[in-house]
Amino acid sequence: MNTLEVVREEERGIYLEAGADGEILLPAKEVAEGTRRGDMLDVFIYRDSSDRLIATTWEPKAMVGDFAVLEVTQVTAHGAFLDWGLVKDLMLPFGEQKRKVSQGVNVVVRVYVDEETRRIVATTRLGRFLGKTQRRYLENEEVEIMIVDRTDLGYRVVVEGEDWGLIYHNQIFQALEVGQRLKAYVYVTRSDGKIDLMLQKPGPEKAMDLSQQILTRLEQSGGFSELGDKADPSAILAAYNVSKKTYKRALSQLFKERKIVFEEGGIRLVK
Structure with missing residues (x-):
């Protein structure tokens, strides 16, 4: 999200000053009545179907750097598309699908900017974004987690948006759902950097x-x-x-x- 100044008005909408990115259009249908030059607006910036930067007052379900559970709205020859709360769906390229997805299913993704196209896209290949910070966790430390999937051992989770974690089945005393966010407690950090967790305060x-x-x-x-x-x-x-x-x-x-x-x-x- 960005707070940008209104610098001019046209029939198609208003233009916002975005520094090195120039002026960015906020379409007329999203301009609140009474908006004038000099006003400061909170907007989200992304690329439209013509690959131009565009502003919206809508806030997406997930932004760059976020992990989220999003529904597949359609699958085309170019890839899958996800509902992220904006008019234009978020693309999940075929090459970024760990397993083939289908319309109507919910998938856990990480949102990022593709370095080649500069477009915001999603991936289900989460591993390459985790375990990079070498953060040290303390025993019994409280952390925020998101449930990713169920395995034979337990539930795999993303810890603090930075690392892989695991909650073993014998440590689970409540119903869990993929995409659920909750607090957990560090039990031990393994030699491979992955973290074993408990849901109960120790x-x-x-x-x-x-x-x-x-x-x-x-x-x-x-x-x-x-x-x-x-x-x-x-x-x-x-x-x-x-x-x-x-x-x-x-x-x-x-x-x-x-x-x-x-x-x-x-x-x-x-x-």
């Missing part, structure tokens, strides 16, 4: 958060819960979205603090 901090949730639910349910230390793991997962091991650790801490007692068939809040 150690005592997670137990403390969960402990408060348990106390709140006990207060709301009259002081008793059937979810004791012998409860079925699926019931614990449904109620608190954590593993039984994590749940039992939180119960143990509450018991030590004399906030709950264990009874036949559940736990009770200590008044």
Whole structure:
């Protein structure tokens, strides 16, 4: 996105000053009533079907440097085209398709500028944009991730838009979808630079958060819960979205603090 000044008006639209790129047209259909010379407008710049720079007040679903999940609107002899929220669809060239795509499917892509054509395009070959910064992650560090795909080992993710990561199946206690963005925690950085992650906050901090949730639910349910230390793991997962091991650790801490007692068939809040 760019903030550019209106420098002149014509019937076809207004022109914006873009420095070394000269004046760029914002089509008349996108010009708000009352817009005048000297106004500063927030616009997105891309190339139209004639390869000319053009401005739009629409903000695309993904910009250069972003990873995103976009729907394939059509497949032609020139490549696939993706809905990225603008009038002109985003091209996904055949050579940039790791696997052949078809109309109507959603694909995870990285948006970039092709050095040869200078056009904004997409690629499903994500690897060449990852692992370049040699960033060092700390154990238990909180990071932003995007789910890319499901493998035999777990879910592959993009970490902080910079590196490959993996969440193993035995660390997953919630439904995940391709394209989903969420927080995760670094478990270990492997020798190949890839990162193993956890979705649950590690150690005592997670137990403390969960402990408060348990106390709140006990207060709301009259002081008793059937979810004791012998409860079925699926019931614990449904109620608190954590593993039984994590749940039992939180119960143990509450018991030590004399906030709950264990009874036949559940736990009770200590008044």
